[in-house]
Amino acid sequence: MKRAISFLLSAVMLFTVAAAFSSCGSDGEEKAVLRVYNWGEYISDGSEDSLDVIEAFEEEYNVEVIYDIYATNEEMYTKIKSGAVDYDIVIPSDYMISRMIEEDMLEKLNFDNIPNAQYIMDDFKNTDYDPNGEYSVPYTWGTVGIVYNETMVSEVPDSWNALWDEQYAGNILMFSNSRDAFGIAQKLLGYSQNTTDEAEIRACADLLKEQKSVLQTYVMDEIFDKMEIGEAALAPYYAGDAVTMMAENEDLNFVVPNEGSNVFIDAMCVVKGSEQKELAEKFINFMCETEIGKANIEYICYSTPLQNVYDALDEETKNNPIIYPDEELLSRCESFVNLPEETNLLIQDLWNEIIVE
Amino acid sequence: MGRKKSPLTAFLTVPYLVWMAIFVLVPLGMVLYFGFTTAEGQFTFQNFQSVLKYGDTFFKSIRLSLVATVICLVLAFPLGYIMSRMGEAGQRTMLLLIMLPMWMSFLLRTYGWMTLLENEGLINRFLELFGIGPLSMINTEGAVVLGMVYNYLPFMVLPLHSIMIKIDKSIIEAAEDLGANGFYVLIKVLIPLSLPGIITGITMVFVPSVSTFVISRMLGGGKNVLIGDLIEQQFLGTVYNPQAGSAMAIILMVLILVIMGIINRFDSEEMEGMMV
Amino acid sequence: MRKARFFPKIYIGLSLLFLYAPIFVLIAFSFNESKSRAYFTGFTFKWYKELVQNDAIMSALFNSLLIAFLSSIIATVMGTIAAIGINSLGRRKRGFVMNLTYIPVLNPEIVTGISMMLLFVFFKQLMDLPLGFYSLLIAHVTFCLPYPILNVLPKLRQMDPSLYEAALDLGCPPLQSFFKVVVPQILSGIVSGFLMSFTYSLDDFVITYFTSGSGFSMLPVTIYSMVRKKVNPQINALSAIIFLLVLALLIGMNIAEAKKAKKE
Numbered sequence: 001m002k003r004a005i006s007f008l009l010s011a012v013m014l015f016t017v018a019a020a021f022s023s024c025g026s027d028g029e030e031k032a033v034l035r036v037y038n039w040g041e042y043i044s045d046g047s048e049d050s051l052d053v054i055e056a057f058e059e060e061y062n063v064e065v066i067y068d069i070y071a072t073n074e075e076m077y078t079k080i081k082s083g084a085v086d087y088d089i090v091i092p093s094d095y096m097i098s099r100m101i102e103e104d105m106l107e108k109l110n111f112d113n114i115p116n117a118q119y120i121m122d123d124f125k126n127t128d129y130d131p132n133g134e135y136s137v138p139y140t141w142g143t144v145g146i147v148y149n150e151t152m153v154s155e156v157p158d159s160w161n162a163l164w165d166e167q168y169a170g171n172i173l174m175f176s177n178s179r180d181a182f183g184i185a186q187k188l189l190g191y192s193q194n195t196t197d198e199a200e201i202r203a204c205a206d207l208l209k210e211q212k213s214v215l216q217t218y219v220m221d222e223i224f225d226k227m228e229i230g231e232a233a234l235a236p237y238y239a240g241d242a243v244t245m246m247a248e249n250e251d252l253n254f255v256v257p258n259e260g261s262n263v264f265i266d267a268m269c270v271v272k273g274s275e276q277k278e279l280a281e282k283f284i285n286f287m288c289e290t291e292i293g294k295a296n297i298e299y300i301c302y303s304t305p306l307q308n309v310y311d312a313l314d315e316e317t318k319n320n321p322i323i324y325p326d327e328e329l330l331s332r333c334e335s336f337v338n339l340p341e342e343t344n345l346l347i348q349d350l351w352n353e354i355i356v357e
Numbered sequence: 358m359g360r361k362k363s364p365l366t367a368f369l370t371v372p373y374l375v376w377m378a379i380f381v382l383v384p385l386g387m388v389l390y391f392g393f394t395t396a397e398g399q400f401t402f403q404n405f406q407s408v409l410k411y412g413d414t415f416f417k418s419i420r421l422s423l424v425a426t427v428i429c430l431v432l433a434f435p436l437g438y439i440m441s442r443m444g445e446a447g448q449r450t451m452l453l454l455i456m457l458p459m460w461m462s463f464l465l466r467t468y469g470w471m472t473l474l475e476n477e478g479l480i481n482r483f484l485e486l487f488g489i490g491p492l493s494m495i496n497t498e499g500a501v502v503l504g505m506v507y508n509y510l511p512f513m514v515l516p517l518h519s520i521m522i523k524i525d526k527s528i529i530e531a532a533e534d535l536g537a538n539g540f541y542v543l544i545k546v547l548i549p550l551s552l553p554g555i556i557t558g559i560t561m562v563f564v565p566s567v568s569t570f571v572i573s574r575m576l577g578g579g580k581n582v583l584i585g586d587l588i589e590q591q592f593l594g595t596v597y598n599p600q601a602g603s604a605m606a607i608i609l610m611v612l613i614l615v616i617m618g619i620i621n622r623f624d625s626e627e628m629e630g631m632m633v
Numbered sequence: 634m635r636k637a638r639f640f641p642k643i644y645i646g647l648s649l650l651f652l653y654a655p656i657f658v659l660i661a662f663s664f665n666e667s668k669s670r671a672y673f674t675g676f677t678f679k680w681y682k683e684l685v686q687n688d689a690i691m692s693a694l695f696n697s698l699l700i701a702f703l704s705s706i707i708a709t710v711m712g713t714i715a716a717i718g719i720n721s722l723g724r725r726k727r728g729f730v731m732n733l734t735y736i737p738v739l740n741p742e743i744v745t746g747i748s749m750m751l752l753f754v755f756f757k758q759l760m761d762l763p764l765g766f767y768s769l770l771i772a773h774v775t776f777c778l779p780y781p782i783l784n785v786l787p788k789l790r791q792m793d794p795s796l797y798e799a800a801l802d803l804g805c806p807p808l809q810s811f812f813k814v815v816v817p818q819i820l821s822g823i824v825s826g827f828l829m830s831f832t833y834s835l836d837d838f839v840i841t842y843f844t845s846g847s848g849f850s851m852l853p854v855t856i857y858s859m860v861r862k863k864v865n866p867q868i869n870a871l872s873a874i875i876f877l878l879v880l881a882l883l884i885g886m887n888i889a890e891a892k893k894a895k896k897e
Contacts, residue, residue: 035847040862066848067689069858074595081597083754085847086763170493176579178595217496218579225864229477229669348596356414356582369718370730373711373778377733380775384748385736391751436648439641449891451645453883458652460832460879464856465872469655471860472662472670479658482671507651560739568741571838575860585743592747592843599751606744613741 031064034279037076037087039266040069040221041241044299051295057286063279071220072177080105080271088274089283094265095179095336097136098129102338106135107270113281116288116308124265124305128337136267137284140302142239143263143325143333144180145256147223149249152233160188160257162234164207169214173226173235176218178351179336180262181208184236187259193334196343205350209357218355227252238264239322240302247301254322260332265305391603404604411587411605415612418584421498422566425505429513429562430555432506437517437554438547441524452518459511467504467575474500474576496578504572509565513558520554521547559620564613584609656876663869670864680870687867690855697835697852700766704773705830711774712781713823717815719782720789734779745776746843753844764846772844773834780833781826788822 036054046052054065068087070076073096079085092100100106111117117137124138146157152171153162163172163184175181183193185204195201216232224241226232228248242254268287270280286292293309303323304310310318318324339347395401440451458466473479474495484490494500524547532542548555566572570585577583584605586594591602666675684690719730737745753768792815800810816823838853845851859868 033848037847040858066850068847068850069862071861072595075593078595078597079593082592082599082750083757084593084750084764084843087847212580215580216493216578221862224862229671231475231477351595352587352590353410355579356411356587366721367718367726369714370722371718373715373718373782374730374733376711376775376778377736380749380752380771381733381736384745384752385740387751387755388744388748432648435644439645442641445894446891449887453887454649455652457876457879457883458656460836460883461656461872461875462836462838462853462856464838464853464860465659465868465875466655468856468860468868469659469872472864473655473658475670477671479671507655510652564739564741568743570743571857585741588743588747592750599747602747603751606747609741610744 031062032276032279033064033066034089034276034283035066035068035087036089036283037068037070037080037085038089038091040071041224041244042069042091042300043067044295050299051292053287053292053295056292057283060286061279061282065283073179074177086273087271088276088280089268090271091139091266091268093336094127094129094267095338097267097269098338099344100269101130101135105272107272107274107277108134109137109270109284110278110281113278114285114288116285116306119288119306119308121305121307121310127265128335129265130267136269137288138265138267138305139287140240140297140300141263141265141305142302142323143256143329144183144236144238144261145242145254145322146234147227147237147242147245147252147254148234149227149230149232149251150253151251152230156253156255157234158255158258160184160236160259162257163236164211164214166214168233170216171233172211172215173217173219173223173232174211174215175236176220176355178347180236181351181354182347183262183336187257187261187334190259193262194337194339196340198346201343201346201350205354208351208354212354212357224248238302239325240300243301243320243322256325256329256333258332260334263330263333263335265335266302388603388606391599392607394600396600404600405608407601408604408608411584414582414587415584415608417581418567419612419616421502421583422505422563425502425509425566426559426563428502428506429510430558433510433513433517433558434551434555437514437521437551440514440518441521442526448518448522452515455511455514463508464571464575466508467572470500470504470507471495471575474503495576496580498577498581500576501573501581501583504576505562505566505569508572509562512561512565516554516557516561517551518554520551524550556620560617563616567613568609656872659869660873660876663866663873665866665869668864668866680866681874684867684870684874689850690852690867690871693850693852693855696849700769700773700851701831701834704770704777704834705827707770707774708777708830709781709823709827712778712826713785713819715778716782716785716789720786734782737776738779738783742776742837742839743843746840749775749840750843753846763848764844765849768844768846769841769849769851772840773837776837776840777830777834780829781823784826784829785819785822788819792818 044050044053046055054067057063058065068085070079073093076090076092077096077100080087080090097106114137120133120138124141125133127133127138130136146160146162148157148162152168154167157163157165162168163174165172175184182201182204185207186193186195186200189200189203189207191197191200191204216226219226219235223235223237224245227235227245230249230251239254239256242252246252246254268284270277270284274280287296288306288309290308290312293304293306294312297304297309297313298317301323304313392404393400393402395403440448443451475481476491476493476495478495480494481491484492528550529542529546532546537545567583568585570583570589573581573583573586588602588605588609590596591598591605662670662673663680664676664678665673666677666679719727722730749768749772750764753764753771756762756768757764796818797810797814800814801807805813836853838857841851842854842857845854856868856871859865
């Protein structure tokens, strides 16, 4: 026993020491570290012969990147707010950016370090969430619609009502974040997605509670897998991810319901207090380079707000109506703005009630 | 035991006590502080009032984990008994086989069940061969209970086994000789003699079950929220509210103390033996 | 009568099936050509290759081993010293210290996790010390500490105190008598305390999840974020490797123990 244990211990110790040496011995000086916090499945990561963007950045600037992922805007916000994590770069959606600007959680960017910002299309320059374009550089945009499996539905689910349809009970997935979930209920009831009217919000909550009986579960990134293997019939999600799923399973399709929907912009920002602000800006610039932007967009299938990247895409992608919808469809879509604190709290409370019931 | 009360030796506990004070007592004190104050630091009961509306979630957590504990006990009791009557080599092998899964990450094992229970999963594929199903098993309360039973069953088997090997075979034989039937032996001899093991097992299954958030998240989908999920959400989830989260944690601790107090008034000395 | 003997075997078989079915399914599908978890389409080793090349998993594995190793060493040394101290205490003081020792064992992990997160966030505001390696090490030492104590104490109690005193009387210096006389008698307790600490540290997810901050990734947290994303058969390959390692370790220890038992 004793001999076995001492052998085991020395093996573990040797391994630890060897690994410690090999990890820091190869490069003498300390590398600068950049911490990036991004959505899951939201960057070209080297799988399936794509370009590994993070590795490319590390090599080009001789730095180390720590890359973590989150599933919802709210999760990212909570972790940053808690003080338990430190990140330099985050990529929130529009409404969350304006909330973070209001709460002084973001740094103003030095655009001297981001020359590629010149490629931002005009539509994305003076946005509601960042009126002077001082805090953010857009990464992607897209619409929200319903991903559905043609073999499992009886008709094209071109109304949000399909997500409440008894005949699909047990085969419907739903957003597990409050803002997107309420957004759907708001469109279905004909309200603005930015309503602050308490009665309207409560009506939406009732509708979402009612929905629970037909739902299979609430998801975010888990949706890819579930839709691709036919685990569920229909689910609301983002257009770009729908295209990714459709490439894996040809029975899948995507539709933006007639009641209208949400159009969102996700943009890159630097977190307040970042110790690597300049490097972070270089990272943002790097992400806007034509080759890098193209690799990301081709991998994640979202729509690009950058002219240089758009021009570099193939014709098939440019003409894909899911990724680049026409004006008529966009006119039916609304974008989220940040809500007053009491409305945020009300939605959060009601959402908690919905999921615990 | 108290033979040599050298004051010098007693001082050896000081570094340990200081460590435990800073990293166990102070953090628990901070939970109490956050639970009873507002964001501005004023004393309040508001946090507890705001948690009251999640009463159903508390009941659900307790209900599911009690069911899981009872199932564990029912499954583990015969297993522990059978093992305790095996030869030495057999016992050694069985202990190894029971402990092996415990040493693997419980995330991986729970993930294994996730893939088994899916609508398109292996179990439903298998049932399909017989024309049954598909049954929806994942994202149900049943799946959550299954996850608890699966993950914590060894915690029930091990203490039961280690108490049952101490029960002398001749006691059972004596009872049988005196005309007691199997059921009577079980009720009057086996269960009373294994009581300390039963109590330890219940503690070791119930506490992690009632406070889990991983099992409910992975096997219950977003639909079966337990108290652990709610606490996690307050710190790393949807809204940073350490005040509400601390209040929930305090209620959870009190509930566990009350329930464990009902089940046992056990002597901490009993447990030392169980840990080895 | 024959029936009665037959039942235990069936029962044990079913129990083991329950315990091992998900593990074996995971392992079987680690060799599956496609990503399907229900149909086996062909044999491949490619997920193992991808796993070994996956920097995120490999560095998380290294970090987890490092933390497990350091925290169990620290906890074992500190715990053994504390156990010797506790052993010399009177009954009442001893009861108090033991109650303190049981707090991390009996408290729900999530409560330990959030309470330490609150403390480390407070430290961060106070001293600008970000969560990461140091907070993980402290957290792991803290929840490991009870195990060396609970394993060493019974051994100390079985020990004959007069042996140590005899060594002193014979002129052996206290420290040397301690290492020559006391340590050999409590060694098995120290070793099992260390091993328990090591495995608990390696396996812990909940407390790690709340105290890891950003930048120092640990294996269980990496696995958790992987299972929430697209399904990746690398997870299956990882399960298979961990299973084999644990199996080899346990069998090795078991054989060693059996040999020792035979000798005695």
